[in-house]
Amino acid sequence: MNMFGHLKAEDFTNLLDGAELTDRLRAHLQSCAYCLKTFESVHQVRRQIEEMRMESADEYIPEPDWLEFRADVRDGLLSRSVKRDNTTRGWFGKLGWQPAMAWGMSMLLVVGLLGVIWSQRQSESRIPETIAVENAPPVDADLNSLVEISQSDVFDDLVQLDADEALHLQMILDDMVQEGVSQQ
Amino acid sequence: MDRILTASNVMSSREPDPDIVLVERYTSGDMTAFDELMIRYERQIYRLCYRFTSNTDDARDLAQEVFIKAFEHLSDFRKESSLKTWLYRIATNHCINHVKSNNQQFVEVTDTVRQISPTAQSDLEEKEQREHFRRMVKKLPPKQRAILELRIHEQLSYEEIATMSNRSVSTIKASVFFALEKLRKLVKEPLKPGGEVKLQ
Numbered sequence: 001m002n003m004f005g006h007l008k009a010e011d012f013t014n015l016l017d018g019a020e021l022t023d024r025l026r027a028h029l030q031s032c033a034y035c036l037k038t039f040e041s042v043h044q045v046r047r048q049i050e051e052m053r054m055e056s057a058d059e060y061i062p063e064p065d066w067l068e069f070r071a072d073v074r075d076g077l078l079s080r081s082v083k084r085d086n087t088t089r090g091w092f093g094k095l096g097w098q099p100a101m102a103w104g105m106s107m108l109l110v111v112g113l114l115g116v117i118w119s120q121r122q123s124e125s126r127i128p129e130t131i132a133v134e135n136a137p138p139v140d141a142d143l144n145s146l147v148e149i150s151q152s153d154v155f156d157d158l159v160q161l162d163a164d165e166a167l168h169l170q171m172i173l174d175d176m177v178q179e180g181v182s183q184q
Numbered sequence: 185m186d187r188i189l190t191a192s193n194v195m196s197s198r199e200p201d202p203d204i205v206l207v208e209r210y211t212s213g214d215m216t217a218f219d220e221l222m223i224r225y226e227r228q229i230y231r232l233c234y235r236f237t238s239n240t241d242d243a244r245d246l247a248q249e250v251f252i253k254a255f256e257h258l259s260d261f262r263k264e265s266s267l268k269t270w271l272y273r274i275a276t277n278h279c280i281n282h283v284k285s286n287n288q289q290f291v292e293v294t295d296t297v298r299q300i301s302p303t304a305q306s307d308l309e310e311k312e313q314r315e316h317f318r319r320m321v322k323k324l325p326p327k328q329r330a331i332l333e334l335r336i337h338e339q340l341s342y343e344e345i346a347t348m349s350n351r352s353v354s355t356i357k358a359s360v361f362f363a364l365e366k367l368r369k370l371v372k373e374p375l376k377p378g379g380e381v382k383l384q
Contacts, residue, residue, distance in 0.1 A: 008358070009361035009362060010357040010361070014357065016361075016364075038365075041368050042365060042368060045368045046364055048317055048371075049321070049332065050336065051314075052317065052318060053336055055314075056337070061240075064240070066223075066227075069222075069226060069230075069248065070218075070219060072248055073222065073251045073255070074218070076249075076252040077252055077255055080256060
């Protein structure tokens with residue numbers, strides 16, 4: 001019985017199979033119009049199915065040639081097993097037939113990997129030198145830039161010279177600049 | 185005498201299941217067991233498939249697929265259930281899948297009521313009602329249909345169906361009731377106009 005007191009689906013099936021009901025269920029079925037109606041309608045359907053079964057038991061169903069049927073099943077099994085063998089062999093299966101080739105390919109793979117790793121390490125170790133070279137002043141810098149450098153160095157020193165030395169040095173530099181202009 | 189009876193009872197209870205013996209022979213490479221197993225079950229499986237398809241070619245193809253699948257996995261058969269239950273399980277699943285994948289079938293409902301005598305008319309109506317009922321059985325959802333087929337046509341016990349479907353006996357009994365209820369509602373439904381009933 002369910003929470004409303006009605007018969008459960010399982011109880012109806014038991015009843016349809018002719019099982020004995022408990023006193024409580026029988027009393028409910030006699031007093032409940034809903035359960036009685038459900039049972040009667042399902043019982044009718046069940047009876048119709050039984051009739052259908054009886055009819056179909058006598059019904060002639062054309063049957064296949066059983067020898068041919070078995071042969072087809074045997075062929076089906078054979079073709080499936082052949083297909084399965086081919087699939088499991090596959091790529092690795094072919095290598096199994098040529099172990100030397102498989103060994104050679106794996107060696108090539110190892111050597112190739114080692115080569116890649118070695119070249120990567122080499123390129124990594126070269127990187128700081130390149131940076132140093134890039135940061136250094138260009139070797140073929142022109143004369144004017146050299147003069148600028150020397151002048152800045154000289155004038156740094158000038159700060160430390162006394163007045164006479166500084167005047168003398170200034171005169172020498174002025175002469176040099178004038179000579180350079182006249183030569184051009 | 186008592187001793188003899190007791191001994192014979194023990195002997196009979198120890199007799200191995202012939203199906204299990206055949207399965208062991210087949211899995212150990214004895215190909216004659218193949219034919220013996222086929223002969224035992226080919227007709228039953230074919231008829232079950234026929235009830236789902238109503239077509240001899242489809243039933244033959246389905247039954248062959250069932251046996252191919254069964255023999256392929258015969259080594260996996262655990263012998264916890266009977267071979268019959270195991271085969272029926274494969275066949276039922278196969279048939280359910282077949283019905284599901286071919287749910288676009290149409291069943292023609294021919295207009296056969298013509299100018300005929302009253303007796304013949306009532307016979308015809310009765311026949312028509314039976315046909316309508318058969319069609320409605322086919323219209324049931326595949327799993328409910330399978331349960332009714334196994335219980336009513338194949339006369340399998342609730343325990344066998346429960347083992348096959350990994351359900352409890354109570355669930356199977358309830359499923360039978362719900363299938364009958366569904367069928368009752370379908371039978372009450374009027375035919376759709378246009379003379380065709382689309383199977384679900």
